[in-house]
Amino acid sequence: MYSEFIDKFGAKIIDDNILKRIEEISGEKPHKFLRRGIFYAHRDFEKILDMYDRGEEFYLYTGRGPSNNLHIGHIIPFEFTAYLQRIFNVKVVIQITDDEKYFTRDLDQETINQYADDNIIQIMKTGFIPEKTFIFKNMEYIGTLYHNICRIQKILKLVTVGKTFGFIGNNDQDELKITDKDINMGAVSFCPIQMAPCFSSSFPDFFGKNSKLMCLIPCAIDQDPYFRLVRDIAEKLGENKPAMIYSKFIPSLTSNEKMSSSVHNTAIFITDDMNIVKKKIYASLSGGGDTKELHRKNGANLEVDVAYQYLSILIDNDDELVEITDKYKSGVMLTGELKNRTIDVVMDVMERYK
Amino acid sequence: MYSEFIDKFGAKIIDDNILKRIEEISGEKPHKFLRRGIFYAHRDFEKILDMYDRGEEFYLYTGRGPSNNLHIGHIIPFEFTAYLQRIFNVKVVIQITDDEKYFTRDLDQETINQYADDNIIQIMKTGFIPEKTFIFKNMEYIGTLYHNICRIQKILKLVTVGKTFGFIGNNDQDELKITDKDINMGAVSFCPIQMAPCFSSSFPDFFGKNSKLMCLIPCAIDQDPYFRLVRDIAEKLGENKPAMIYSKFIPSLTSNEKMSSSVHNTAIFITDDMNIVKKKIYASLSGGGDTKELHRKNGANLEVDVAYQYLSILIDNDDELVEITDKYKSGVMLTGELKNRTIDVVMDVMERYK
Numbered sequence: 001m002y003s004e005f006i007d008k009f010g011a012k013i014i015d016d017n018i019l020k021r022i023e024e025i026s027g028e029k030p031h032k033f034l035r036r037g038i039f040y041a042h043r044d045f046e047k048i049l050d051m052y053d054r055g056e057e058f059y060l061y062t063g064r065g066p067s068n069n070l071h072i073g074h075i076i077p078f079e080f081t082a083y084l085q086r087i088f089n090v091k092v093v094i095q096i097t098d099d100e101k102y103f104t105r106d107l108d109q110e111t112i113n114q115y116a117d118d119n120i121i122q123i124m125k126t127g128f129i130p131e132k133t134f135i136f137k138n139m140e141y142i143g144t145l146y147h148n149i150c151r152i153q154k155i156l157k158l159v160t161v162g163k164t165f166g167f168i169g170n171n172d173q174d175e176l177k178i179t180d181k182d183i184n185m186g187a188v189s190f191c192p193i194q195m196a197p198c199f200s201s202s203f204p205d206f207f208g209k210n211s212k213l214m215c216l217i218p219c220a221i222d223q224d225p226y227f228r229l230v231r232d233i234a235e236k237l238g239e240n241k242p243a244m245i246y247s248k249f250i251p252s253l254t255s256n257e258k259m260s261s262s263v264h265n266t267a268i269f270i271t272d273d274m275n276i277v278k279k280k281i282y283a284s285l286s287g288g289g290d291t292k293e294l295h296r297k298n299g300a301n302l303e304v305d306v307a308y309q310y311l312s313i314l315i316d317n318d319d320e321l322v323e324i325t326d327k328y329k330s331g332v333m334l335t336g337e338l339k340n341r342t343i344d345v346v347m348d349v350m351e352r353y354k
Numbered sequence: 355m356y357s358e359f360i361d362k363f364g365a366k367i368i369d370d371n372i373l374k375r376i377e378e379i380s381g382e383k384p385h386k387f388l389r390r391g392i393f394y395a396h397r398d399f400e401k402i403l404d405m406y407d408r409g410e411e412f413y414l415y416t417g418r419g420p421s422n423n424l425h426i427g428h429i430i431p432f433e434f435t436a437y438l439q440r441i442f443n444v445k446v447v448i449q450i451t452d453d454e455k456y457f458t459r460d461l462d463q464e465t466i467n468q469y470a471d472d473n474i475i476q477i478m479k480t481g482f483i484p485e486k487t488f489i490f491k492n493m494e495y496i497g498t499l500y501h502n503i504c505r506i507q508k509i510l511k512l513v514t515v516g517k518t519f520g521f522i523g524n525n526d527q528d529e530l531k532i533t534d535k536d537i538n539m540g541a542v543s544f545c546p547i548q549m550a551p552c553f554s555s556s557f558p559d560f561f562g563k564n565s566k567l568m569c570l571i572p573c574a575i576d577q578d579p580y581f582r583l584v585r586d587i588a589e590k591l592g593e594n595k596p597a598m599i600y601s602k603f604i605p606s607l608t609s610n611e612k613m614s615s616s617v618h619n620t621a622i623f624i625t626d627d628m629n630i631v632k633k634k635i636y637a638s639l640s641g642g643g644d645t646k647e648l649h650r651k652n653g654a655n656l657e658v659d660v661a662y663q664y665l666s667i668l669i670d671n672d673d674e675l676v677e678i679t680d681k682y683k684s685g686v687m688l689t690g691e692l693k694n695r696t697i698d699v700v701m702d703v704m705e706r707y708k
Binding site: 099102103109139140141142143144146147150151152153154155156157158159161162167168174176177178179181182183184185186188189191192 | 453456457463493494495496497498500501504505506507508509510511512513515516521522528530531532533535536537538539540542543545546
């Protein structure tokens with residue numbers, strides 16, 4: 001999937017040259033999510049680095065659908081965006097897509113709004129520079145966004161959006177057929193709303209009126225369709241194409257499949273207390289041997305081991321990660337030891353959200 | 355067409371009983387547009403009259419797409435709405451659909467906005483009670499409307515909207531096929547925006563927060579699809595179904611076909627001066643005889659006579675209308691005389707817009 005994304009959709013790998021440039025800019029080694037290939041691909045990120053070198057202004061744009069509290073997987077893009085903000089010293093806009101979650105979930109506006117407000121407080125604790133960060137809920141901010149939404153809506157065809165998001169036409173014979181006959185108008189209309197913040201003129205109070213700054217979007221690869229569409233129409237609108245920097249999905253953190261269904265909540269929410277975290281991690285699917293003897297003999301299967309995956313993403317120290325990886329894989333380190341270390345690492349990450 | 359609208363879509367004729375009730379309420383004979391069958395059909399208008407009798411509050415909603423200056427045909431619904439406001443003493447909301455015109459015309463936002471502002475000034479001269487009238491441009495007001503737009507978008511399916519407005523599925527075989535492959539996202543997304551003002555909670559500052567007043571919509575029959583959809587979903591949203599009162603199209607005033615193409619502007623704009631009005635009416639297609647002799651002998655064809663149609667809609671005095679109709683039809687009155695009287699009538703109507 002991750003290489004298909006590069007080959008098929010024309011994104012580029014974040015290579016050593018880019019990592020080196022980031023190291024030069026920041027004066028420190030690149031963020032662990034870069035070092036470990038969590039953020040692994042991009043479009044036009046080199047252009048952003050060139051702009052930085054020339055002292056030109058740009059901004060960051062990311063977002064969040066507030067259908068629940070944040071879990072530990074959700075903070076990865078925010079932590080990374082806050083990192084980019086810090087090293088580039090730029091402004092950030094964060095879109096809270098309360099409207100989209102309302103359209104696509106069985107939740108009322110009040111419930112979504114409560115999640116949105118809670119999420120905003122949590123997101124800001126990730127480490128954004130408050131005076132350089134504008135975080136907004138669509139339901140509140142749409143009035144200001146609307147002139148750009150309209151510009152996008154005017155040149156974007158229903159058929160293009162339908163094909164991009166898979167609700168129109170899956171083959172040549174039926175290329176104009178609605179394939180999701182129950183799709184509601186909200187889900188259909190939403191696409192330009194996520195596209196509009198790619199143009200800095202959507203934020204006249206934050207960037208100045210008629211601003212035309214270039215935008216860099218840190219996001220997971222599943223959000224690419226929105227931003228590919230923006231790139232397709234940007235020129236026609238006299239706007240800059242946004243640049244993107246893409247993360248892999250974090251399945252061990254965001255999917256439920258690998259955690260025991262006996263645990264009430266299958267993801268670790270950043271508001272969970274230590275006892276809950278312990279319970280969830282102890283109950284998580286292990287890649288260790290079934291018995292101590294088998295484990296010592298065969299070692300652990302890291303691919304399916306949820307606790308190991310948490311740890312491998314979140315731990316700060318590269319050397320310790322290498323050491324743990326070796327020891328756990330070879331069976332020298334036991335599952336219980338691994339899980340205890342993971343609990344410490346997770347609790348460290350969650351400290352700032354208390 | 356007008357009887358099909360009654361038979362096929364279940365609207366009702368405005369009958370003598372309704373006219374009598376309006377006369378009782380207003381203490382004067384019903385408006386000329388009612389007497390002459392320009393406003394001729396309705397849904398639930400009797401319910402509105404019952405509410406009035408019981409002293410219950412309701413409001414009026416109408417609108418305007420600002421793609422040009424107002425011409426004389428456009429003022430008909432506004433004059434009628436202002437009349438209803440006066441006899442019922444109720445609030446009015448007027449939606450200026452600057453967004454929709456931007457999506458569907460080859461005009462930029464600045465041009466549309468200028469038309470919108472000019473239109474608003476002109477509309478208010480129609481005779482609305484200023485302190486009971488709220489007129490708004492979608493591009494400015496969408497932020498407040500949006501919570502209701504979202505409620506509508508969530509329960510309204512793309513397929514339903516597409517079928518209602520003719521861009522999806524024209525027959526059973528292709529019932530899910532997009533039939534307008536170039537339709538843009540704006541035109542698709544607009545429908546709920548015209549629907550939202552049917553719920554008084556869209557105007558918290560005007561009606562109070564969480565208001566649930568019933569709405570009466572004076573409109574031409576081509577706007578019915580929007581409001582039929584609202585009626586279909588209102589109950590599910592815990593809202594009142596709006597009532598409607600429908601006018602016929604005014605083809606002699608709004609269509610270009612019947613006016614000479616040698617005239618620069620084919621419609622009479624309410625800002626035209628007397629010389630322009632004269633020129634346009636003199637140049638308009640006549641139903642009179644080709645020669646004075648033939649006219650005296652055969653009389654005029656009223657059906658195709660543009661000046662007569664203007665006059666028959668706009669003149670105040672019923673007796674004079676009957677007299678002119680008889681005389682012109684029979685050939686006693688000449689085309690020149692008819693046109694001169696029409697010019698006077700039109701200039702009278704336009705007086706208030708100076």
